[in-house]
Amino acid sequence: MRNRNATAYRFLAPYLLIFSVFWVWPIISSFMISFQATRTVPWRFAPGFNWGRLIGDPAFFNALKNTLLILVIQVPVMIALAMVMAVLLNSPLLKARGLYRFAFFAPVVVGEVAYSAVFRLMFSLDFGIVNKLLNSIGLPKIDWFSNVTPAMALIMIAVTWRWAGYNAIILLAGMQSIPEDVYEAATLDRVSKLKQFFHITLPLLKPVIVFCLVLSIIGTMQLFTEPFLITERGGPGGGTETLGLLLYRQGFRSLNFGYASAVAYTMAALAIAITLVQLWLTREKQ
Amino acid sequence: MSSLSSARLRRSIALHLFLTPLALIWLFPLWMMVIFSTMPDNGIFSPGIELLPHGNFVDNFNNLQRDTNFVGAIGISVSVAVTYTFLSVLLTSMAGWALARYQFFGKGVVVGIIFGTITLPYAVVLIPQFIMVARDFQLANTWVALIVPPLFNSLGVLFMRQSFSMMPDDLFDAARVEGVKEWRIFLFVALPLARPMLAALAIILFLASWNNYLWPLLINSQPGSMTAPVALGTLIGLTKVSWGGIMAGAVMLTVPMLIVFVLLQRHFIAGIAAGAVK
Amino acid sequence: MATVTLSNVVKRFGAFEVVHGANIDIKDGEFVVFVGPSGCGKSTLLRMIAGLEDISGGEIAIGGKLVNDVEPADRGIAMVFQSYALYPHMSVEQNLSFGLRMTGNPKADTDRRVKRAAEILRISELMDRRPKKLSGGQRQRIAIGRAIVREPQVFLFDEPLSNLDAELRVQMRVEISRLHKELGATMIYVTHDQTEAMTLADRIVVLRAGHIEQIGRPLDLYDDPDNLFVAGFVGSPKMNFIKAQIVGRDAHGVVVELAGQEKTRITQPLAGAAPEAGSKVIVGVRPEHFGSAGEGDTDLVVAIDVVEHLGGTSFLYARTAHGEDVVIQRDAAKVPTTSEVTVSIRKSYLFDEKGLRLR
Numbered sequence: 001m002r003n004r005n006a007t008a009y010r011f012l013a014p015y016l017l018i019f020s021v022f023w024v025w026p027i028i029s030s031f032m033i034s035f036q037a038t039r040t041v042p043w044r045f046a047p048g049f050n051w052g053r054l055i056g057d058p059a060f061f062n063a064l065k066n067t068l069l070i071l072v073i074q075v076p077v078m079i080a081l082a083m084v085m086a087v088l089l090n091s092p093l094l095k096a097r098g099l100y101r102f103a104f105f106a107p108v109v110v111g112e113v114a115y116s117a118v119f120r121l122m123f124s125l126d127f128g129i130v131n132k133l134l135n136s137i138g139l140p141k142i143d144w145f146s147n148v149t150p151a152m153a154l155i156m157i158a159v160t161w162r163w164a165g166y167n168a169i170i171l172l173a174g175m176q177s178i179p180e181d182v183y184e185a186a187t188l189d190r191v192s193k194l195k196q197f198f199h200i201t202l203p204l205l206k207p208v209i210v211f212c213l214v215l216s217i218i219g220t221m222q223l224f225t226e227p228f229l230i231t232e233r234g235g236p237g238g239g240t241e242t243l244g245l246l247l248y249r250q251g252f253r254s255l256n257f258g259y260a261s262a263v264a265y266t267m268a269a270l271a272i273a274i275t276l277v278q279l280w281l282t283r284e285k286q
Numbered sequence: 287m288s289s290l291s292s293a294r295l296r297r298s299i300a301l302h303l304f305l306t307p308l309a310l311i312w313l314f315p316l317w318m319m320v321i322f323s324t325m326p327d328n329g330i331f332s333p334g335i336e337l338l339p340h341g342n343f344v345d346n347f348n349n350l351q352r353d354t355n356f357v358g359a360i361g362i363s364v365s366v367a368v369t370y371t372f373l374s375v376l377l378t379s380m381a382g383w384a385l386a387r388y389q390f391f392g393k394g395v396v397v398g399i400i401f402g403t404i405t406l407p408y409a410v411v412l413i414p415q416f417i418m419v420a421r422d423f424q425l426a427n428t429w430v431a432l433i434v435p436p437l438f439n440s441l442g443v444l445f446m447r448q449s450f451s452m453m454p455d456d457l458f459d460a461a462r463v464e465g466v467k468e469w470r471i472f473l474f475v476a477l478p479l480a481r482p483m484l485a486a487l488a489i490i491l492f493l494a495s496w497n498n499y500l501w502p503l504l505i506n507s508q509p510g511s512m513t514a515p516v517a518l519g520t521l522i523g524l525t526k527v528s529w530g531g532i533m534a535g536a537v538m539l540t541v542p543m544l545i546v547f548v549l550l551q552r553h554f555i556a557g558i559a560a561g562a563v564k
Numbered sequence: 565m566a567t568v569t570l571s572n573v574v575k576r577f578g579a580f581e582v583v584h585g586a587n588i589d590i591k592d593g594e595f596v597v598f599v600g601p602s603g604c605g606k607s608t609l610l611r612m613i614a615g616l617e618d619i620s621g622g623e624i625a626i627g628g629k630l631v632n633d634v635e636p637a638d639r640g641i642a643m644v645f646q647s648y649a650l651y652p653h654m655s656v657e658q659n660l661s662f663g664l665r666m667t668g669n670p671k672a673d674t675d676r677r678v679k680r681a682a683e684i685l686r687i688s689e690l691m692d693r694r695p696k697k698l699s700g701g702q703r704q705r706i707a708i709g710r711a712i713v714r715e716p717q718v719f720l721f722d723e724p725l726s727n728l729d730a731e732l733r734v735q736m737r738v739e740i741s742r743l744h745k746e747l748g749a750t751m752i753y754v755t756h757d758q759t760e761a762m763t764l765a766d767r768i769v770v771l772r773a774g775h776i777e778q779i780g781r782p783l784d785l786y787d788d789p790d791n792l793f794v795a796g797f798v799g800s801p802k803m804n805f806i807k808a809q810i811v812g813r814d815a816h817g818v819v820v821e822l823a824g825q826e827k828t829r830i831t832q833p834l835a836g837a838a839p840e841a842g843s844k845v846i847v848g849v850r851p852e853h854f855g856s857a858g859e860g861d862t863d864l865v866v867a868i869d870v871v872e873h874l875g876g877t878s879f880l881y882a883r884t885a886h887g888e889d890v891v892i893q894r895d896a897a898k899v900p901t902t903s904e905v906t907v908s909i910r911k912s913y914l915f916d917e918k919g920l921r922l923r
Contacts, residue, residue, distance in 0.1 A: 456647045456648075
């Protein structure tokens with residue numbers, strides 16, 4: 001290939017421009033802001049002002065706890081569920097596959113606001129359909145919004161509902177790229193379908209599963225809309241305030257840009273760290 | 287081989303028996319959304335279990351429109367999403383084309399940076415973006431503010447790069463030998479060949495723009511410049527509001543996208559799967 | 565004048581040199597074939613002439629004009645690719661006219677050129693079809709048509725027949741020959757098939773591992789190869805190579821004894837200085853240059869392994885007493901029925917240990 005510097009950059013220019021202005025510069029700027037005291041004008045350089053506060057802030061640790069809780073419980077459950085969906089969708093015995101695919105994937109198409117609104121109605125204490133159904137089979141109504149545990153559960157249910165199908169599609173695509181003959185050979189060797197799944201499918205799907213996990217981790221660390229809209233800006237006593245919500249509150253309600261930047265960078269660092277740990281744990285053992 | 291086929295039948299029944307309730311549970315919230323949008327407010331908040339549609343959609347819609355100019359907000363959402371999709375597809379395909387088909391000075395660095403930003407969470411850039419757009423550029427509550435910042439989209443660039451590099455080199459060499467300029471090659475040979483990928487990309491981008499909540503919430507908070515999701519969101523926290531209206535709004539936001547999805551399921555899924563299984 | 569001149573052309577990929585100082589002089593209207601095994605650099609050379617690869621060293625001139633830094637489109641060339649590279653989303657007519665349309669050529673002129681190309685290649689009925697509805701041979705013609713439409717000084721062909729089946733290849737070879745006569749343009753053709761080279765070329769450039777082994781007319785390469793590689797590459801079945809050593813000189817030339825066979829000696833007239841006695845050499849004999857016993861310089865006894873009957877001609881695959889494999893061509897009527905046969909060597913070539921021809 002010939003070197004075509006000028007042409008290449010002309011094609012890249014518009015994109016690179018937006019990229020530099022709206023991504024590269026903000027990354028640097030965010031880092032700088034986190035070291036500045038922003039409650040007074042002009043902003044002054046004060047390295048310990050925000051970071052110091054972060055280390056001792058109970059609100060931060062509360063948000064961190066909530067976020068990690070969701071990460072540790074909801075993500076694995078969702079991925080497992082997505083795997084089940086993918087396996088079942090892949091079955092050659094399935095009729096009307098498009099219908100089932102639509103059912104599981106449709107939540108992705110629905111906007112966050114729309115479905116948050118529906119969930120609020122569905123889980124309402126006295127008039128929500130969920131409590132009505134619970135009642136009809138003899139179980140007591142649950143106050144989903146005023147107690148911390150049900151509120152967290154509600155968020156996890158909502159997020160799982162939204163994203164399981166998306167992950168299922170990705171896993172399904174991965175499954176379908178595994179050649180048939182591998183399974184045929186195993187069947188001829190009288191390996192049971194269950195064993196085939198654990199010893200053939202899962203190992204071959206590892207990169208795809210890791211990909212889904214990474215996406216989920218990054219998404220969960222930033223979780224904002226669901227806690228914001230479903231549990232009314234952080235739930236009972238901040239019980240469902242996630243790091244994303246904290247960021248919003250500090251950055252855009254209290255306008256503590258410096259502190260919010262510190263929170264943002266912590267979120268990013270945590271996400272990257274967890275991802276790296278996870279990648280390392282699931283690395284190919286030579 | 288009747289034993290084989292009856293085993294298959296049993297497995298098939300078991301499969302459907304398990305999957306069908308799961309699918310129904312999954313569809314339940316969407317169903318309820320539609321139902322609620324057709325019920326009067328006192329019906330929504332009644333003690334009984336209602337699972338079938340009523341006839342109050344129009345009333346609810348009127349309530350919605352009264353509470354917030356929803357139709358106006360939808361108009362803004364549509365124009366923003368269409369413009370955004372067009373510009374974003376253009377920019378990402380141009381960038382993907384350059385990365386796929388040319389050698390140039392600094393290529394490794396550019397690719398590296400773009401790859402690197404995939405892992406960085408949006409949260410990190412959100413605050414500076416806000417400060418920049420609202421304070422420095424003075425562009426809060428404008429159309430431009432909604433379209434330009436999200437134009438950055440690394441997965442899109444990598445997707446288009448992948449698509450273009452799979453095309454045969456000879457095709458473009460032949461065009462070059464014929465004297466066709468690079469931008470014409472891009473426009474008249476590469477883009478037509480990339481039509482299915484462009485379609486998948488466009489759908490995903492349109493959806494992202496249509497549903498985008500956080501950024502429009504922050505930057506366009508004035509009533510006349512809100513997008514539809516933001517407008518709807520402002521109603522959710524209020525005490526004196528028509529929930530039927532909110533549901534009507536939710537339906538208006540969602541159903542068009544669902545229809546598009548049904549019609550273009552193939553492209554949707556292709557786009558998402560391609561990004562992952564690379 | 566559509567001449568093409570390569571002076572010390574070098575190509576490097578990073579630190580790795582793939583073409584080492586090529587010097588080729590192509591005359592106006594000549595049909596030159598670059599031939600050689602995979603990886604010899606023939607396609608790279610062609611692409612450098614086309615301008616699709618940068619030139620690492622040396623100069624290339626087309627029509628007397630230096631083109632090192634000139635864009636492919638401005639070099640007065642047209643190229644036919646191995647994969648045809650037809651635009652799949654355009655009709656045949658659009659494929660042919662694409663380049664001209666994109667560069668602002670007047671419509672009337674474009675139409676004229678397309679029509680002419682279609683007539684020459686006899687594809688006028690295919691104008692509205694899409695490439696995927698065409699056969700391999702038809703696509704090949706469209707690819708050539710695209711080149712004709714440019715009315716170039718030099719046509720470049722990059723292994724155009726490699727994707728066709730054997731029968732079609734023979735047909736298309738004839739067509740390309742005919743095209744050359746009709747257009748009279750300079751044509752540079754790359755192939756790995758020595759048969760195509762022999763039948764199409766005015767002159768052949770034989771390449772190996774980035775070096776030019778020999779340039780010459782087909783029959784010259786066949787009858788008078790410069791080295792072992794060219795001798796073995798041109799001609800099918802390959803020339804036989806038998807180990808031997810020099811035992812001395814006599815009035816007619818240098819005397820060579822085939823390895824392990826004291827009675828088999830060949831006398832080779834040598835114009836230049838001969839290597840000293842005892843040095844190892846290689847004797848090359850083409851399958852058709854073995855005669856019956858007594859016809860030639862010396863007799864050789866061989867044991868026959870396999871006989872291949874091709875109809876009018878047959879090939880004997882045999883072994884010398886020393887264990888070397890030889891291929892002998894015989895008329896079908898004269899195939900021996902015994903397991904052993906004595907043949908004579910009517911004509912041979914002498915090569916030194918390094919493969920250089922001793923003349």
